[in-house]
Amino acid sequence: MTRPRGLALGVVVVAALAAVPRVARTDAELNFLFLVLLSTTLAQSWNIVAGYAGQVNLGHAAFFGLGALTTRTLWIGGTPVLLAMGAGALVATAFALLIGVVAFRLRGAYFAIGTLALGEILRITVGNVLAEISTLPAATIASYRLADRYYLALALAVATLAVVGALGRSRAGLGMQAIREDEEAAEASGVNALGLKLLALALSTALAGLAGGLFAYYHISYYPSHPFGPHWTFDALLITYVGGVGTLHGPVLGAIFYVLLKEYLAVRWVDFHLLIFGALFIGIVLLLPGGLVEAAARLRALAGRRAP
Amino acid sequence: MTAFVQQMVLGLLIGGLYGLAAAGLSLVFGVLKVLNVAHGQLIMLGGYGAFWLGALAGFDPFAALTLVIPGALAFGAVLYWTLFAWVVRASEETRVKNSLLIGFGLALALDALAVRLWTADERSITTSYAGAVVSVGGIAIPLVRLASLVLAGALIGGVHLLLARTRWGRAIRATAEDWEAALLTGIDVRRAYLLAFAIGTALAGAAGTLVSVGYSVSPSIGLEWTLKALVVVVLAGLGSMPGTFVGGLVLGLAEAAAAWGFGGPYREMVGLVLFFVVLVARPQGLFAR
Numbered sequence: 001m002t003r004p005r006g007l008a009l010g011v012v013v014v015a016a017l018a019a020v021p022r023v024a025r026t027d028a029e030l031n032f033l034f035l036v037l038l039s040t041t042l043a044q045s046w047n048i049v050a051g052y053a054g055q056v057n058l059g060h061a062a063f064f065g066l067g068a069l070t071t072r073t074l075w076i077g078g079t080p081v082l083l084a085m086g087a088g089a090l091v092a093t094a095f096a097l098l099i100g101v102v103a104f105r106l107r108g109a110y111f112a113i114g115t116l117a118l119g120e121i122l123r124i125t126v127g128n129v130l131a132e133i134s135t136l137p138a139a140t141i142a143s144y145r146l147a148d149r150y151y152l153a154l155a156l157a158v159a160t161l162a163v164v165g166a167l168g169r170s171r172a173g174l175g176m177q178a179i180r181e182d183e184e185a186a187e188a189s190g191v192n193a194l195g196l197k198l199l200a201l202a203l204s205t206a207l208a209g210l211a212g213g214l215f216a217y218y219h220i221s222y223y224p225s226h227p228f229g230p231h232w233t234f235d236a237l238l239i240t241y242v243g244g245v246g247t248l249h250g251p252v253l254g255a256i257f258y259v260l261l262k263e264y265l266a267v268r269w270v271d272f273h274l275l276i277f278g279a280l281f282i283g284i285v286l287l288l289p290g291g292l293v294e295a296a297a298r299l300r301a302l303a304g305r306r307a308p
Numbered sequence: 309m310t311a312f313v314q315q316m317v318l319g320l321l322i323g324g325l326y327g328l329a330a331a332g333l334s335l336v337f338g339v340l341k342v343l344n345v346a347h348g349q350l351i352m353l354g355g356y357g358a359f360w361l362g363a364l365a366g367f368d369p370f371a372a373l374t375l376v377i378p379g380a381l382a383f384g385a386v387l388y389w390t391l392f393a394w395v396v397r398a399s400e401e402t403r404v405k406n407s408l409l410i411g412f413g414l415a416l417a418l419d420a421l422a423v424r425l426w427t428a429d430e431r432s433i434t435t436s437y438a439g440a441v442v443s444v445g446g447i448a449i450p451l452v453r454l455a456s457l458v459l460a461g462a463l464i465g466g467v468h469l470l471l472a473r474t475r476w477g478r479a480i481r482a483t484a485e486d487w488e489a490a491l492l493t494g495i496d497v498r499r500a501y502l503l504a505f506a507i508g509t510a511l512a513g514a515a516g517t518l519v520s521v522g523y524s525v526s527p528s529i530g531l532e533w534t535l536k537a538l539v540v541v542v543l544a545g546l547g548s549m550p551g552t553f554v555g556g557l558v559l560g561l562a563e564a565a566a567a568w569g570f571g572g573p574y575r576e577m578v579g580l581v582l583f584f585v586v587l588v589a590r591p592q593g594l595f596a597r
Contacts, residue, residue, distance in 0.1 A: 056408045102587045109343045110587060112408050113538050117583055120535045121576045128573035230531055234416050237409065278417025285409045286394050
């Protein structure tokens with residue numbers, strides 16, 4: 001798709017999505033779309049550091065969880081929600097840079113180990129220290145409006161896509177992709193690999209922190225350790241790989257596919273959906289590493305050869 | 309003071325299992341350059357294997373080891389052929405990346421499978437001698453856990469001898485050092501990969517058995533054990549089995565000290581701190597050659 005056409009399509013879709021709360025009959029539609037938007041943001045944020053800069057983050061849930069924890073605490077304490085979400089993003093980024101500065105100096109799996117360790121250790125520790133379920137105060141529940149959450153999710157998803165779109169064409173984004181392909185060659189041609197990896201990580205985790213804040217704003221009650229769970233990381237991995245890792249529209253397609261399939265499977269095979277998703281993910285990584293985007297491109301190439 | 313020593317003794321006892329958990333992971337990572345983050349799930353499966361052998365066939369957990377270890381060897385071979393043999397065909401950087409992704413997917417799938425098959429309940433093997441303790445100067449040492457520590461050390465020592473003294477062991481070490489050079493000298497690199505992965509899985513199975521007798525297993529323990537093993541691997545470095553065992557003991561002691569100093573809820577934080585300190589001060593690990 002050419003750029004102006006893609007942009008025009010995007011504007012139409014966003015306008016249609018913005019109109020949904022006025023026409024939706026039940027909350028089910030809004031909740032469904034909310035989930036798609038939140039998943040898009042979370043997956044796209046993972047995609048920045050993994051898909052563009054090529055660094056595997058296995059603890060993305062840590063940053064989602066830190067955003068949720070910070071936002072929830074400040075917001076219930078009386079801070080305006082947008083300010084609280086900003087603080088959540090800052091906290092998430094601060095923890096991420098701590099890992100990044102240490103682990104990115106070394107090659108190999110250190111970054112993946114560090115993020116995985118951060119995610120699991122925070123989950124266990126938060127579960128130990130804050131074992132009580134977190135529920136909104138009665139006054140907040142009384143004034144709860146789903147549409148507010150929905151518009152915030154829409155705005156965050158659009159902002160995330162705009163950031164990644166701009167990044168993909170920028171000098172920094174091209175540098176990140178060069179690092180992904182061959183870090184030594186990129187450094188030899190003047191790319192500041194450590195700086196760009198840290199930039200990718202900061203952007204990625206700030207957006208994950210905001211997504212976590214949105215989660216904290218959306219849910220009436222949940223266990224504080226829940227957003228730190230490894231399945232959030234897995235959601236981001238699966239969605240990005242199903243759609244197409246390292247592309248702008250891949251995670252969007254992946255999120256729609258994932259949420260639809262999850263709703264379908266959850267009804268039919270309650271306990272099996274994670275098993276199916278795990279197998280699906282392994283299959284894609286091994287056999288179709290470019291995801292739906294690559295599959296579409298292959299089909300188009302095939303059609304092009306048949307009808308010259 | 310006695311309470312502190314008691315804590316540290318318990319830390320040392322579980323540290324032996326951390327070492328055993330890490331030994332398999334370290335062997336696979338060192339030889340195949342594949343980081344299997346589903347290693348903890350293999351431990352979990354080993355634990356269930358021993359549990360069901362006891363519950364359904366009346367096996368003593370330590371006797372069950374003689375069945376769990378060969379079973380895990382075979383399971384490791386199957387896992388290698390179906391998944392990881394595909395991964396090792398790629399270049400080394402892609403190998404690590406793909407193994408991380410596949411391992412993570414495998415981990416979640418095995419968790420879900422275990423919940424489906426065996427429910428989310430915690431289970432542990434109780435034996436007639438489960439409560440037996442030896443008392444040394446007011447310090448109680450649970451006998452089962454002491455036996456586990458000794459067995460963990462013996463298994464790691466056995467694998468160390470296998471790698472150091474046998475022909476197959478030398479082939480595995482040569483492949484770990486430089487697989488291309490190993491290939492040129494006529495070593496069957498694929499077989500070395502298969503052997504290393506199967507032995508790594510067998511070590512995980514043994515670790516799981518010991519976990520299910522001294523502690524408990526549930527479908528969700530996988531990632532926690534992967535994490536302990538990873539911290540030990542970073543701590544100890546690659547390439548030395550005895551070093552990995554000592555690394556496990558160090559982590560066990562450090563956790564016990566942290567729980568004593570800051571309270572039980574914060575004991576997990578020590579792994580993260582150790583990870584940072586080692587990466588900043590000595591990234592090749594404490595015992596790497």
